[in-house]
Amino acid sequence: MTAITLDNISRDYGCGIFGVRDVSLAIDEGEFMVLLGPSGCGKSTTLRMIAGLEVITSGRIRIGARDVTELAPRSRNVAVVFQSYALYPHMSVRENMRFGMKMRGTPLDEQDRRIADAAEILGLDPYLDRKPGALSGGQRQRVALGRAMVREPDVFLMDEPLSNLDAKLRGEMRQELVKLHRRLGKTMVFVTHDHVEAMTMGDRICIMRDGQIEQVGPPLEVYANPTNTFVAQFLASPAMNLIPARLTAAGGGLGITAGPLAGALPAREAALYARAAAEPAILGLRAEDVLTAPGPATLPVSGKVIVREALGAENLIGIETDGVTLSARTERQFLPAFGDQVTLHADMSQMHLFNAATGVAYPKGT
Template sequence: MSSIELDHVSKLYANGAYGVRDVDLRIEEGEFVIFLGPSGCGKSTTLRMIAGLESISSGDLRIGGRSVNNVAPRDRNIAVVFQSYALYPHMNVRENMGFGLKMRGVARPVIDEKIREAAALLGLTPYLDRRPAALSGGQRQRVALGRAIVRDPVAFLLDEPLSNLDAQLRAEMRLELVKLHRRLGRTIVHVTHDQVEAMTMGDRICIMRDGRMIQVGKPLEVYADPVDTFVARFLATPTMNLIPARLEGRGDGLAVVGPGFELAVPERHREAYGPHAGREVIFGLRPEDLHETQQPGTQRLDVDVVAMEALGVENILVGQTGTGTPVEISARLSRHFTAPVGARVPLHLDLTPMHLFDPQTTRALPRPRLAVAA
């Protein structure tokens, strides 16, 4: 068993500040879990506590059902891969991968066999006699992974392992890590601040802020139903549109009234949102739910174009709505859509996946959940 359980785990520093506070999480055997959050949110500290590199102030940490609060890192059978590859420059790839096993007194034939297997798995066989200086960034990262694999750990802890790579290599290594997880079937905990890594790699993502876990769930579920405005903003680029507004009753229905617009709340949300009529709210809608052409059930909103970002596969429109104190709104549109800055253009909004948040607590007001792909 290689499940990892954090039972109300906290890290309190000598100055009275919490690095991690009351984290309660179970990571199943063979699961790929992402710790996601901004710098300083506690994700790396949580990873280091799992590894035994950081002491636990309170709570209980269990690996495979066994409490390991006072177990030394070397006795937890967990491998850690850091942001810096930490390869020995005077050793070749073969020596770097086998060094840990050599220090543990493992027999040379066993070491050689494990290195051969890991090198074949990672495509490193042609580079075993090269030193790190003769390798690309992606190859060095593979060596760091290989050094972890030969240990045959129950779990891998990856602390922002792709952040030193360029965009193309990051994309390639994301795919390689997913493939590696499928082949090995081992538990992986991956720390990152990159939303793309979180959405594309993990079975679940754990979003952290100020030392706390704010939301845990499958990537698409968290994306579709963020618990607060922080998660709504953090999980995508461009972020969810969040606009101060007011929820008003309109006959048998409801409307979101904001700067320069009034939008009817879909019938499926009226029962949930009805008790909040007459309140100030934050209206949330993701940029992909704004379209350049009218579609069944959409509602029109005219905006003044502030900027257009051409990304090749799509164009991002940033527009303003309202007068006096206008607000900006972003839309993900097709690559064929263009409009000059200053032009007024119609957008067509699908409010089915809309959100309303409490301006005081920033928490999402409950509403029916939408079905998402598995």
């Protein structure tokens, strides 16, 4: 197993345009690290810099104990799996998997052993003599993974490998990749713009924006404690509700006014966010924390239903009031009609608070 260390790496395209700017990240041995962010945020550029496919204009990269900053891609012992699969259409699955080893002069018996091992792990035995055109998208993706595996690399780099698959296959391949990672124990770096892939696959996620890192951590930790409004909104669907707010002293405690929401905060939240009193702030509430029934720490909010998505196991409801739209994730039995006036209940014990000027979160528990 091999760790990866990025030390202030940048990709400067000139004229003040950076693909990546001063990114530092330590990826542990055997870790499944997910680089997550919107298109153009620098995640694929970062991956390509690790692979040696993109020029590093400043900073250093280490893979294990080796400084690979100046090494050619073939000397880094990494395998890259691309979005497009990049299979040779005129070759069989076996020939596609063999090709790279053949070019590197790997002995034939060793080639056969590696192909057999990878095919068994990936369930490709029945397809070894087929051409890529005779395979499904999921099968082609497994061939691309097998071709990477037979190299026996120190590190696997995957650039949005599931984005060409339909929803059902994406779900299946997510599970297969997690199983593969556990079986191989190799360091893997996975690029995606899909927050579901990040949440379900990564040991840690690294959220990027405009060529820089916004937050790094275990998925559930980042979800529970987003460092700013960008992370809070990006790592969820629907995005976190963000409402301009102001906190004021009220009856020995702390009250909040945020669009249609107004009332006293629970004692714990009042103590946590006392420093934000009288400062312009942004209230953050996830959709699952807007409830259909009142609770001990809720504030009521009424509005007209303008969004209604029945998903089977749950519903997504959007209500509008005073120019503010509030999203709620509700139980499947609660499905009002468009235009209905309904009352929901914001669970303030789950609130997040951000500085209005910077978008940075006020830390919880400090």
